[in-house]
Amino acid sequence: MLGAPRPGRLVSRQPPLAEDAAGIVTLEHIHDDIQPGDWGWLHTTGEGTSLTAAVQKTAAPFPGEEWRRLHRTDPAGRSRLAALRFRHRIMRRVREFFDTRGYLEVETPLRVPSPGVETHLSALSADDWFLSPSPEFQMKRLLAGGAGSIYQICRAFRRDETGARHNPEFTMLEWYAVGADTTQLRAEVEALITYVQEREDVPSPLPPPPYPRLPMAAAFARFAGVTDMMAPAPVLLAQAGLPVPGDLPDGGLSWEEAFFTVFVERIEPRLCEEGPVFLTQWPAPMASLARLIPENPLVADRFEFFAPAPGGGDLEIANGFGELLDGELQRSRSLEDLAWRRAHGAPEYPLDEKFLQALAEGMPPVSGIALGLDRLVMLWWGADHIRSVLTFAGDEL
Amino acid sequence: MASTSDLKKNLKILVDGDPYTVVEAQFVKPGKGTAFTKCRIKNLITGSVLERTWRSNESIELANTENRKMEFLYSEGEHFVFMDRETYEQFHVEAEVLGDDSRWLIDNLVTDVLFFNEKPVGVEFPTFVEMQIVHCEPGVRGDTATGASKPATLITGATVQVPLFVNEGEWLKIDTRTGEYVERVKK
Numbered sequence: 001m002l003g004a005p006r007p008g009r010l011v012s013r014q015p016p017l018a019e020d021a022a023g024i025v026t027l028e029h030i031h032d033d034i035q036p037g038d039w040g041w042l043h044t045t046g047e048g049t050s051l052t053a054a055v056q057k058t059a060a061p062f063p064g065e066e067w068r069r070l071h072r073t074d075p076a077g078r079s080r081l082a083a084l085r086f087r088h089r090i091m092r093r094v095r096e097f098f099d100t101r102g103y104l105e106v107e108t109p110l111r112v113p114s115p116g117v118e119t120h121l122s123a124l125s126a127d128d129w130f131l132s133p134s135p136e137f138q139m140k141r142l143l144a145g146g147a148g149s150i151y152q153i154c155r156a157f158r159r160d161e162t163g164a165r166h167n168p169e170f171t172m173l174e175w176y177a178v179g180a181d182t183t184q185l186r187a188e189v190e191a192l193i194t195y196v197q198e199r200e201d202v203p204s205p206l207p208p209p210p211y212p213r214l215p216m217a218a219a220f221a222r223f224a225g226v227t228d229m230m231a232p233a234p235v236l237l238a239q240a241g242l243p244v245p246g247d248l249p250d251g252g253l254s255w256e257e258a259f260f261t262v263f264v265e266r267i268e269p270r271l272c273e274e275g276p277v278f279l280t281q282w283p284a285p286m287a288s289l290a291r292l293i294p295e296n297p298l299v300a301d302r303f304e305f306f307a308p309a310p311g312g313g314d315l316e317i318a319n320g321f322g323e324l325l326d327g328e329l330q331r332s333r334s335l336e337d338l339a340w341r342r343a344h345g346a347p348e349y350p351l352d353e354k355f356l357q358a359l360a361e362g363m364p365p366v367s368g369i370a371l372g373l374d375r376l377v378m379l380w381w382g383a384d385h386i387r388s389v390l391t392f393a394g395d396e397l
Numbered sequence: 398m399a400s401t402s403d404l405k406k407n408l409k410i411l412v413d414g415d416p417y418t419v420v421e422a423q424f425v426k427p428g429k430g431t432a433f434t435k436c437r438i439k440n441l442i443t444g445s446v447l448e449r450t451w452r453s454n455e456s457i458e459l460a461n462t463e464n465r466k467m468e469f470l471y472s473e474g475e476h477f478v479f480m481d482r483e484t485y486e487q488f489h490v491e492a493e494v495l496g497d498d499s500r501w502l503i504d505n506l507v508t509d510v511l512f513f514n515e516k517p518v519g520v521e522f523p524t525f526v527e528m529q530i531v532h533c534e535p536g537v538r539g540d541t542a543t544g545a546s547k548p549a550t551l552i553t554g555a556t557v558q559v560p561l562f563v564n565e566g567e568w569l570k571i572d573t574r575t576g577e578y579v580e581r582v583k584k
Contacts, residue, residue, distance in 0.1 A: 120430055160402065161432075163424030245455075257452060260431040264450055268427060286428060304428060316427055 007063040008042030010034050018042055033057070069396070074388070078381075083389050086202055087377045091153065093196040094173060094373070098151045103175060106150050108138035110157075114352035117337045118288060122159040123349065124168065130349070131157035134370060135174055136289065137355035140323070143176055143366055144358035151175035153373065164385045165315065165375065167393060176368040182301055182322045185367040186213065186278050189305055189318060204380050206307055207275055214271075215281040216299070224266035229283060230298065233258035240266050256285065272308040272315075279304050289330065290321035305371075311384040317376055320369035327360030399457040401434045409441070409460040412449065416441040416460035416513045441511060442518050460513065464521075467510040469502050477502060479510060479517070490517045500555035501526050501573050522573040527582050528552055529568050536564040549578075 008020035013036055016027040020042055027044070034040065040057045058064075063071075070081040098105065115123035115130040116137065123130040132138075135152050142150055156172040177185055190209030197204045220226040224240040233251065236258040237244050242265055244251040253261065271277060280303040284292055287300035301322030309315040324330055334351055341348055377389045387393035399408075404422040411417070417438040426432040432453035439446045441462065451457065467479040467488070476489040477499065490510065492499060494517060501522050511519035533549035546558040549569070557571060559578045570579040 118429060120426070120432065161424065161426060163422075166424055166426070257431050260427065260433070261450075261452070263427055263430075264425060264433050264435065268425070282428065286430065288429065319429065 005041040005043040007039065007058075007067060009039050010036050012036050074383075076382070080388065083377075083381055083383065084391060086381055087389055089200060090196060090377050090380065091373070093199050094153070094192065097192050097195045098175065101149075103149045103151045104147060106139065106142060106147070106152050107154065108132075108135045108142075108152060110155060112138070112352075114350045114355075117334050117341060117349050117351065119337050119340045119344075119346070122161075122347070124157045124159045131169075133158050134172070136368070136370070137352045139174060139176060139368070140363060141355060141358040143178065144361055144363045146364075149176060149178045162394065164311075165309075165378075167374065167386050167390060169394075170386075171373040173371040173373045174368065176323075176366050178364050178366045180367045182280075182303060182320060182367050185320050185322075185369055186303065186305075189278075189320070189369065189371075200380075202380065205310070205382065206379070211276040211278060211305075212274075213278045213280050213303075216279055216283065217281065219267050219271065219279060220262065223270045224262050226262060229259065230255075236262050242266070259283070268314050271306055272313070276305065276307040279306060287324070287333070288321070289324055291324045291326075293322075307379055309384075310379065310382045315375055315379055316372070317379070318369055318371035320367065323363070323366050323368050325359065325363050325365065327356055327358075330359050331356050399459050401432075401451045401453050401455060401457060404434045404436055404451065404457060409462045410438070411458040411460040412438065412447075415443075416462050416518070417447075420446065441513065461515075463512045464509050465512060467508055469504065469506045469508065471504070472499075472502070479508070479520075482507065488517055490520060494518060495520055498522055498573065500551075500553050500576075501528075501571070503528055503553060524573060525570050525579065526573055527568055527570055527584075528555070529584075530559070530563065530565050533559065533563065533565050537561040 006020055008018045010030065011017040011019055011024065013030070016030040018025050018027055018030070025044065034057060038057055071079050073079050095105065110132050111126045111129050112132045113129050114137070115121065115133050121133055123133055133156055135154055135156070139150060139152060152174050154172055154174070155169055157169050159168060161168055177188060180188070190211065193204075193206060194209055197206070197208065217229050220229040226236055226239045229236070231239070233253045233255050234244060236255075237251065237253070240262045242261060246252050271279070281293065281299040282302040284298050284300050287302060290300045290302040293299050293301050303320050304316055305318040305320070306314045307317055334356070338348060338351070374386050374389055378386055381389055383389055387396070404419055406419055406422060408419045409416060410419065417440055419436055420439050421437040423435045424432065425435055433450050434453070435448070435450045437446055438449055466482045468482055470478045470480050470487070472478070473489070475492045477492065477495060478487055479490055480487050488510070495502070498520065503526065506523070506526065508523070509521040510517050511521065528551045530549045531552050534547050545561050547561055548556050549559040549563060550556050551569070557569070557576065557578050559569065563569070563581060568582045568584045570582050571577070572579050
């Protein structure tokens with residue numbers, strides 16, 4: 001019964017007896033101000049029946065709600081605390097992986113003057129600045145400064161994103177491989193998974209890499225019967241066999257809305273039927289901060305990694321770019337996004353001029369990726385809700 | 398009107414003119430693009446379950462539904478008459494709303510009646526009801542093990558299968574979900 005303090009109760013003083021979850025323990029000495037019936041943290045030293053204990057007296061009933069929250073077990077008999085210990089091991093292995101590969105671990109500020117102007121992003125404000133939805137701008141400034149390959153494990157904040165797979169505050173692993181292309185970056189994602197799989201006792205639901213690469217256009221053809229993913233909204237919906245909402249011929253849907261409607265309704269449910277997959281070559285309008293593929297400028301050098309979700313369907317794990325190096329092009333894309341935000345009544349955020357300046361000065365060729373660590377842990381642990389792998393979900397604060 | 402961020406389990410919504418309850422709602426936002434809420438919804442009248450996805454900029458129409466505790470009074474032609482236990486208001490519920498379940502309607506039974514646009518559209522029975530047997534073959538003593546059964550007619554005219562030891566005039570506990578005998582009860 002040696003070990004960390006645990007909840008217990010003094011049964012009697014003659015001889016001193018106490019009980020904890022493991023049953024009755026006999027104690028040779030206990031502090032005088034503890035009375036029979038008192039609850040407390042039992043801190044025992046010694047062995048067998050000759051234990052001595054100090055008891056940190058607490059109010060009854062004890063253990064309380066906090067203890068129960070961490071120790072309550074799921075249907076598989078595993079507690080939240082067990083999930084947090086598992087999470088700790090995964091995080092340690094991830095750091096080890098990048099450290100052994102010569103990456104520099106960096107920490108960039110969480111409160112930033114610009115959250116970026118991506119169209120579907122809503123930022124949480126922090127005084128007159130914002131909580132960072134992604135460390136991308138600051139990490140790229142470090143790249144422009146010649147930091148070399150870098151990684152970061154940090155919090156990212158996105159407003160209005162709550163659900164079984166989203167928490168407005170989540171943990172992101174972001175890394176940049178200087179000199180690497182996205183083919184090499186995908187191989188590095190696989191190497192990371194292999195590294196952790198080989199060192200973790202909890203079996204991973206992911207089969208060992210490699211995983212297939214599927215261009216977006218091929219996914220549209222295979223799962224939705226769409227021959228051209230760039231076709232106008234009504235064509236996309238009709239080919240995918242989806243109804244056009246409302247009275248307008250295009251349902252009032254933009255191309256992008258129709259694209260994602262097909263994606264959500266037809267592709268996502270089947271994308272991971274045969275296991276994890278890298279979905280590559282996203283349409284150029286979704287390039288975001290990625291470059292276009294030189295041989296085919298209709299598509300962006302962007303990929304996402306999807307894995308089968310514990311409850312069925314798929315889970316989006318990571319988003320990677322062959323990074324756009326052209327500062328002027330990045331500025332004009334940002335201005336377009338800003339115009340979209342204005343037209344759609346979304347909050348207008350300032351451009352990050354220092355980031356754009358850094359790009360203009362010149363960033364080395366680099367591929368970068370953001371990976372949702374909570375999701376990876378959730379997937380591996382077999383949890384169907386993200387809260388199972390967080391210390392506290394929003395509604396537990 | 399509500400927004401997709403209101404789509405949570407048990408929200409009552411209007412879809413294609415019918416009232417539905419949300420069984421499951423999942424927020425998805427693939428590829429940092431348009432956000433969606435994928436739902437499983439259950440038709441409150443027919444009980445059928447559908448999958449439906451909404452874009453985050455779509456608005457959701459709420460269903461004007463209400464659950465009221467009501468007591469069954471009597472039947473009248475094609476209608477059953479219920480009374481609100483709080484307001485003493487009486488309502489006629491059409492026989493087709495109850496369907497087969499009308500066989501569990503004993504006098505003064507308290508049920509949850511679902512109103513949609515102020516009209517009763519569904520009646521939820523208690524899981525268990527207690528009813529008296531008006532007719533069955535005489536009981537066979539001691540036969541509790543074979544699992545053999547016989548039909549028994551209850552006070553409402555409903556028929557259930559009961560074990561052989563059960564007698565006419567006895568009271569039974571019935572599971573309204575399955576229509577099966579649970580046990581005898583003393584009255």
